[in-house]
Amino acid sequence: MDNRYFYDRRTHRAFSDREVTDKMLEDLLEAAAHAPTTGNMQLYSVIVTREAEARKALAATHFSQPASVNAPVLLTFCADFNRFTAWCRQSAAAPGYDNLQGFTTAMLDAVIFAQQFNTVAEMNGLGCCYLGTTTYNAPDIARLLELPQLVVPVVTLAVGYPAGEVEDCGRLPVKCLIHRERYHEATPEEIVVIYAEKEARDDSRRFVEENGKENLAQVFTDVRYTRQMMESFSAVWRGFIESQGFKL
Amino acid sequence: MDNRYFYDRRTHRAFSDREVTDKMLEDLLEAAAHAPTTGNMQLYSVIVTREAEARKALAATHFSQPASVNAPVLLTFCADFNRFTAWCRQSAAAPGYDNLQGFTTAMLDAVIFAQQFNTVAEMNGLGCCYLGTTTYNAPDIARLLELPQLVVPVVTLAVGYPAGEVEDCGRLPVKCLIHRERYHEATPEEIVVIYAEKEARDDSRRFVEENGKENLAQVFTDVRYTRQMMESFSAVWRGFIESQGFKL
Numbered sequence: 001m002d003n004r005y006f007y008d009r010r011t012h013r014a015f016s017d018r019e020v021t022d023k024m025l026e027d028l029l030e031a032a033a034h035a036p037t038t039g040n041m042q043l044y045s046v047i048v049t050r051e052a053e054a055r056k057a058l059a060a061t062h063f064s065q066p067a068s069v070n071a072p073v074l075l076t077f078c079a080d081f082n083r084f085t086a087w088c089r090q091s092a093a094a095p096g097y098d099n100l101q102g103f104t105t106a107m108l109d110a111v112i113f114a115q116q117f118n119t120v121a122e123m124n125g126l127g128c129c130y131l132g133t134t135t136y137n138a139p140d141i142a143r144l145l146e147l148p149q150l151v152v153p154v155v156t157l158a159v160g161y162p163a164g165e166v167e168d169c170g171r172l173p174v175k176c177l178i179h180r181e182r183y184h185e186a187t188p189e190e191i192v193v194i195y196a197e198k199e200a201r202d203d204s205r206r207f208v209e210e211n212g213k214e215n216l217a218q219v220f221t222d223v224r225y226t227r228q229m230m231e232s233f234s235a236v237w238r239g240f241i242e243s244q245g246f247k248l
Numbered sequence: 249m250d251n252r253y254f255y256d257r258r259t260h261r262a263f264s265d266r267e268v269t270d271k272m273l274e275d276l277l278e279a280a281a282h283a284p285t286t287g288n289m290q291l292y293s294v295i296v297t298r299e300a301e302a303r304k305a306l307a308a309t310h311f312s313q314p315a316s317v318n319a320p321v322l323l324t325f326c327a328d329f330n331r332f333t334a335w336c337r338q339s340a341a342a343p344g345y346d347n348l349q350g351f352t353t354a355m356l357d358a359v360i361f362a363q364q365f366n367t368v369a370e371m372n373g374l375g376c377c378y379l380g381t382t383t384y385n386a387p388d389i390a391r392l393l394e395l396p397q398l399v400v401p402v403v404t405l406a407v408g409y410p411a412g413e414v415e416d417c418g419r420l421p422v423k424c425l426i427h428r429e430r431y432h433e434a435t436p437e438e439i440v441v442i443y444a445e446k447e448a449r450d451d452s453r454r455f456v457e458e459n460g461k462e463n464l465a466q467v468f469t470d471v472r473y474t475r476q477m478m479e480s481f482s483a484v485w486r487g488f489i490e491s492q493g494f495k496l
Contacts, residue, residue: 001371001372001373003275003276003279003368003371003372006279006280006282006283006364006368007279007282009282009283011284025426026422026423026426027251028251029422029425029426030422031251031254031255032254033419033420033422033425034254034255034257034419035254035257035363035366036259036363036366036376036377036378038378038380039380039468039472039473040417040418040419041468042419042420042425044425045425045426045427045431046425046426046427047427047428047429047430047431048426048427048428048429049429050428050429051429054429078431082433083424083434083439083442084468086433086434086436086439087439087442087443087465088465088468088469090436090439090440091462091463091464091465091466092462092463092465092466093463093465093466093468093469093470094469094470094475095469095475096469096473096474096475096476096477096478096479097473097478099478099479099482100482100485100486101383101384101478101479101481101482101485102478102482104383104485105380105383107355108359108380108402108403111356111359111360111363112359112362112363112378114360115283115284115359115360115363115364116254116363116367118283118284119364119367120251120254123249123251124249124251125249128284129284130284130286130360132286132287132353132356135349135352135353136349145427145429145430145431146430146431147431148431148433151431154356155356169288170288171281171282171288171290172281172290174274174277174278174281175274176331177277177281177290177292177293177294178273178274178277178293178294178296179293179294179295179296179393180295180296180298181295181296181297181298181299181302181393182295182393182394183293183295183326183393183394183395183396183399185330185334185396186331186334188334188338191331191334191335191338192338194331194335195335214339214340215339215340215341216339217335217336217339217340217341218339218340218341220287220289220332220336220341221336221341221342221343221344222341222342224287225287225344225345226344227342227343227344228344229344230344230345230347230349230350231344231347231349233349234347234348234349234350234495237348237349237352238348238496247482248486248496
């Protein structure tokens with residue numbers, strides 16, 4: 001087995017005009033739906049957004065970040081206990097999935113499905129970009145996509161044929177991610193080593209300078225993912241999940 | 249691109265004696281770590297359990313289901329904001345990730361990483377089985393693996409070389425998973441059609457008979473995933489996530 005794809009894959013945020021057909025999307029989603037799923041329940045759905053006005057409105061819920069605006073197709077992957085619950089109800093079976101475990105199970109299913117789609121799509125020449133903003137503005141996304149009870153959007157993929165090449169953005173040394181038998185909490189000295197290469201990158205140094213910060217960690221905590229933002233979006237996300245019928 | 253792998257992949261619960269080396273595991277995990285990750289933060293860790301006694305103890309937290317007992321390697325994938333938070337703290341940066349968005353982000357990262365590992369491992373001849381029980385008995389798992397604050401196990405993969413072939417367990421018709429532009433809530437008639445093939449399978453009929461139920465949905469609601477069980481494990485899971493430092 002040649003594993004080059006796995007090392008060479010990149011996230012794409014710019015796309016060419018080449019059409020992604022409905023047939024291709026359906027074939028790739030069908031392939032992805034053979035990914036593992038809890039108890040073979042397939043607790044997920046995907047909403048395909050293609051129409052220009054709808055894409056624009058959906059992109060706005062993702063702060064109109066470049067990938068969301070540029071992509072010809074947006075796929076919103078949802079944790080979905082709606083369909084399964086409907087099946088139970090009309091089978092005189094009493095469903096009990098409107099709780100944290102139900103939500104967690106469906107979320108795991110949806111993300112596994114989304115990642116399998118990401119892989120099979122990239123292997124077939126498409127470029128993808130996860131929009132991590134899905135959980136921030138879930139209420140607006142749900143309104144646009146008319147999501148019913150027990151359906152919660154968890155990740156969105158911007159999809160299209162890539163325009164051009166993308167640079168490698170690097171990864172942490174793999175050894176720091178792997179713990180043998182027991183978790184090893186990194187010492188301060190080890191933390192320095194783990195993040196050294198990341199901090200030394202040209203793009204990292206540029207981020208630090210452009211944002212007037214002392215170091216890269218401060219770019220994350222003070223600019224990209226601040227406590228105020230994380231806490232404010234936590235309140236929205238919690239309220240939304242419960243309003244969709246999952247008690248946390 | 250030949251997409252046969254994606255359709256032909258199967259979950260394996262029985263494994264041969266052939267050794268999975270540390271080198272192979274590390275290579276596959278390194279390949280998987282190039283999967284997408286939020287803001288390139290890599291908010292995950294994996295704990296490798298190989299020692300016989302440790303495997304037995306860990307399998308017990310998964311109700312000693314066959315895959316957990318049979319596999320030579322168990323990989324526990326964790327949402328991990330511990331490493332990133334340590335880096336922030338020693339960089340004079342104030343981390344704000346001890347909340348629901350922090351937990352959700354790290355969980356998404358961990359599952360994407362786990363699924364990418366599942367794919368690259370299967371493509372290299374290994375067999376895998378997700379243990380969906382990870383979120384049920386997370387407190388016991390965390391104790392065995394000595395997981396510190398801001399580290400939460402989300403999925404476990406049992407891994408080894410497969411022993412023998414596995415039958416296709418079928419999937420729902422792909423069209424019911426795909427919604428064009430807006431979510432379409434299935435009508436009662438559509439629900440019947442969506443689940444017809446699943447209910448008609450020999451193994452489904454056997455489950456119904458063996459459990460003395462009227463239909464397959466009741467096997468799920470009354471035997472496999474009951475309300476009582478989902479609610480009781482929801483309380484454990486909620487308490488555990490908060491005890492690890494993520495306020496829900």
